[in-house]
Structure formats: structure tokens, C-alpha cells
Amino acid sequence: MTSLDSVLDKDGVRLTVEDAVATVTLTNPDKRNAQSPALWRALAQAGRSLPGDVRVVVLRGEGKSFSAGLDRQAFTPEGFDGEPSFLDLARGSDAELDAVIAEYQEAFTWWRRSDIVTIAAVQGHAIGAGFQLALACDLRVVAQDVQFAMRETSLGLVPDLTGTHPLVSLVGYARALEICATGRFVHADEAERTGLANLVVPGDELDSAVGDLASALVAAPRDAVIETKALLQGVSGRSYEEQRIAERAAQARRLRDLAGIGD
Numbered sequence: 001m002t003s004l005d006s007v008l009d010k011d012g013v014r015l016t017v018e019d020a021v022a023t024v025t026l027t028n029p030d031k032r033n034a035q036s037p038a039l040w041r042a043l044a045q046a047g048r049s050l051p052g053d054v055r056v057v058v059l060r061g062e063g064k065s066f067s068a069g070l071d072r073q074a075f076t077p078e079g080f081d082g083e084p085s086f087l088d089l090a091r092g093s094d095a096e097l098d099a100v101i102a103e104y105q106e107a108f109t110w111w112r113r114s115d116i117v118t119i120a121a122v123q124g125h126a127i128g129a130g131f132q133l134a135l136a137c138d139l140r141v142v143a144q145d146v147q148f149a150m151r152e153t154s155l156g157l158v159p160d161l162t163g164t165h166p167l168v169s170l171v172g173y174a175r176a177l178e179i180c181a182t183g184r185f186v187h188a189d190e191a192e193r194t195g196l197a198n199l200v201v202p203g204d205e206l207d208s209a210v211g212d213l214a215s216a217l218v219a220a221p222r223d224a225v226i227e228t229k230a231l232l233q234g235v236s237g238r239s240y241e242e243q244r245i246a247e248r249a250a251q252a253r254r255l256r257d258l259a260g261i262g263d
Contacts, residue, residue, distance in 0.1 A: 007049050013042035020055040020218050029063025034071035035129045037083050040107035043133075047110030055222055056214045057111070059137055060121040060207075067130030069151065101160055108162040111136040114230045117217050121210045122146050123203055132163030135170075138229070140196060141210050143203040147185045148196065154183035169236065170195045227254060 008015035012028040024046050026033035050057065061067050071080075079085025089100055111118040120134040123143035128151045134140055150167070152159045159167075159180060168176045171194045179186060191197035201209045217225065227250045235243060 007051075008042070008046050010045075011038040011042040012036075013039055013046055015046040015049060017051055017054060020053055021058065021214050022050055022054045022056070023058045023060065026059075026061040026067055029061070029065075031071065032063065032065040032068035032125060033061040033130070034068050035133075036071050036074065036080055037104065038080065040104050043107035044110070047107075047113075050116070055116060055225070056217050057116050057118045058121060058210055058214060059111070059118065059133070060210075061123070061130075063124075065124035065130075066120075066122045066126045066146075067133060068125050069128030069130045105160070105162055108132060108136040112138065112233070114226055114233070117225065117229065119210055119213060121206055122148075122197075123206055125149075128152055128159075129161055132159060132161040135163045135166040136161075139198045139213070140191075141199045141201065141206065141213060142188055142191055142197045143206045144188050144200060145203055146188050146191060146197070146200075148187075148191060149183055149185050150180045151183045153180050223257060224254060 004016050004018045006014065006016050007022075009027075012026060012033070014025045014027050016023050016025070024043070026039075028034065028039075073080055074086045077085055077087060079088065089097055092100075117139070118137040119139045119141060120137040121141055122134050124145055125147050126134050127147075127149045131148045131150050134148070150159055150163070164176070164180075167179070171179070175194065178184075186194075186196065188197065188200045192200045199209060199213070231243075231246055231250055234246060238246060
């Protein structure tokens with residue numbers, strides 16, 4: 001392995017790269033990695049800053065909690081320094097508000113890129129925006145003390161940071177509605193049973209379990225993983241017959257590539 005290279009370190013987000021594995025770390029444990037617009041911009045920048053040879057991205061939070069969600073300072077009249085408060089944003093036009101929320105969502109969208117596999121390593125609280133950030137990743141490895149909750153509805157809001165689609169995909173409409181509408185905690189055993197978590201481990205084994213998974217993903221041929229991820233991502237939008245056609249086309253590309261024959 002090469003030495004760990006720091007690519008980005010700003011606004012509560014640190015990006016490091018070691019060979020084909022990048023790690024994005026939330027670095028404000030004193031506030032339980034509460035999120036802000038500045039942090040979201042840094043997360044989006046981390047996605048744009050990934051070197052081309054990165055194959056796996058691990059997302060983790062320092063301290064006892066992965067992320068306690070949106071920093072409540074956003075709802076105060078003064079908001080964050082240098083940022084409009086959410087109350088100010090609410091006074092804008094529909095188009096202005098839509099553009100701002102779309103910008104915030106950019107921090108949550110790049111984790112599904114077809115050329116990488118992303119793993120959230122989640123311990124302690126993953127609340128609201130923290131839950132949605134974990135859901136943005138392809139895979140989730142969680143500690144036994146994990147507590148997921150979607151608290152937006154309890155605050156009179158809706159989850160708007162891209163978490164609703166993966167939540168329904170993982171647990172189904174009825175359970176997703178119940179989780180969001182009640183704001184209740186989802187603990188490790190339920191997370192594993194319903195598919196929110198790929199793996200549950202003791203807290204002191206979280207880093208090693210994620211490292212083992214990242215190593216296994218990197219060991220597989222990159223192009224085959226990319227094609228497989230694209231196939232699986234497209235399932236919900238295809239019929240059974242359309243998926244069969246997509247499988248055949250993807251396999252033809254792989255076979256030609258292995259044989260050294262261009263399209």
C-alpha cells in the first residue's frame with residue numbers, strides 16, 4: 001500500500017486516498033458531526049476531487065456518532081456565519097428555493113456513481129441528514145450501537161436530501177412511511193433484518209470490517225464491478241425482459257473486452 005494522501009480537509013470534511021480506496025471523514029465529533037451548508041459543499045467537492053483510480057470510497061464519522069443530522073443553528077434567525085438562514089431561504093421564490101435545495105443535494109448524489117462502490121461505516125446516531133447520508137452510499141456496515149432515525153417529518157419538514165428513494169428501495173413503501181412519519185429509531189437488529197445494513201459488527205470491529213469489505217471489492221476486476229453495478233441500479237426502471245436484454249449487452253461487452261476485441 002502507498003502512503004495515505006490527504007486530498008481535502010475543510011469545513012468538517014476530510015478526504016484521504018490510499019491506493020484505490022478513498023476515505024471521506026466527518027471531522028466534527030464535538031457536535032456529533034452535525035451538518036451545515038458548508039459541510040455539504042465540502043462533501044460535493046470531495047466527490048469532484050476523487051482521483052480517477054479510486055474504486056471504493058468509505059464514508060465515516062469521527063467520535064461516538066456518525067452524524068446527528070442538520071445543525072439546529074440553521075433554524076435560528078442568524079443562521080450560520082456567511083450563510084442565509086433557512087428562515088431567509090423560505091422567503092425566496094420557489095425557483096430560488098429549489099435551486100438552493102438542489103445544490104445541497106449534490107453532497108448526497110455522487111456516492112451512487114457507477115465507477116465507484118461506496119460504503120458508509122456507521123456508529124451511534126445517524127439522524128435526519130445523517131441517515132440520508134448513510135443511505136446515499138451503496139453499502140452500509142454498522143456498529144451494534146447504531147441508531148437511525150428520519151426526524152424531518154417530526155420537525156414539520158420532509159426528507160429532501162435524496163434519502164427517500166433508497167429508503168423505499170431497501171425496506172419497502174410501508175415501512176419507509178412508518179419510519180419517516182414517526183421519526184422513531186431503527187436499531188442494528190432491525191437495520192440488518194430489513195436490509196438497511198449489510199453487516200452489523202461490534203463497535204471496536206467497525207473499521208476492520210469495513211477494511212475487509214473494501215479489500216474484497218477492490219480484488220474484483222474493476223470493469224466487471226462497474227457493469228454489474230449499472231445492471232443492478234437499472235433494475236427498478238426495467239421490465240424482466242428489458243433486464244435480460246441489458247444483461248446480454250453487458251456480458252457481450254465484457255466478453256469482447258476480455259478477448260481484446262473492440263465494439
